[in-house]
Amino acid sequence: MSKPARYSISALSRKTGLSVHTLRFYEKEGIIRHVERTASGRRVYGEDSIGCLIGALCLKQARMTLVQIKEFFDLTVRGKESLPHRLEMLTDARRNLEDLKSNIGKSIKLVDFFIDGANAALAAMANGENPDEAFPLLTREGIATIPTMMTDEGRLEPDMPRILDDSEL
Numbered sequence: 586m587s588k589p590a591r592y593s594i595s596a597l598s599r600k601t602g603l604s605v606h607t608l609r610f611y612e613k614e615g616i617i618r619h620v621e622r623t624a625s626g627r628r629v630y631g632e633d634s635i636g637c638l639i640g641a642l643c644l645k646q647a648r649m650t651l652v653q654i655k656e657f658f659d660l661t662v663r664g665k666e667s668l669p670h671r672l673e674m675l676t677d678a679r680r681n682l683e684d685l686k687s688n689i690g691k692s693i694k695l696v697d698f699f700i701d702g703a704n705a706a707l708a709a710m711a712n713g714e715n716p717d718e719a720f721p722l723l724t725r726e727g728i729a730t731i732p733t734m735m736t737d738e739g740r741l742e743p744d745m746p747r748i749l750d751d752s753e754l
Contacts, residue, residue: 591621592630601638608638615655616641647678648685691745695731698748 598605611617612628619633630638637658644654657674660667702720709719722730734744 590632590635592635594628594630597630597635597638601642611638611641611651614651615658616651618658644678646682646685648681649674649678691743694745695743695748 617634618637621629641654660671706716706720709716732744733741
């Protein structure tokens with residue numbers, strides 16, 4: 586059986602892409618826990634501390650603040666009595682990730698729409714035709730125009746149904 590991985594702060598920085606300063610900050614704030622020290626006082630990150638860090642990064646991606654992440658980890662110390670609250674926090678995190686996934690999907694479709702339009706404009710130019718007629722939203726006077734709509738929440742967003750059905754454009 587192999588020995589669990591253990592990293593110095595600089596090695597963990599290289600492995601995660603986080604700065605040494607950020608790792609120290611996360612430790613100071615109680616986000617990274619179970620950090621061991623060598624006899625000379627150097628930090629050593631083992632399985633438990635790396636698990637805290639990876640969990641924190643995941644929760645951060647779910648738009649949790651560092652205060653919320655610390656609260657989540659603090660709740661774990663209280664054991665099973667805090668499970669309902671942690672479940673609520675994780676459910677909110679999942680909802681945030683689903684929203685993020687949806688927004689990324691919309692952005693990919695929008696970029697694909699403009700890629701297709703740019704290709705159509707380039708093809709028109711290659712055939713001696715007017716690229717503005719092939720894709721007016723991208724080339725008209727150097728302005729990219731994105732059809733928009735108002736959401737039920739009152740936010741302006743790209744009008745994805747209209748973009749995806751570009752026959753109206």
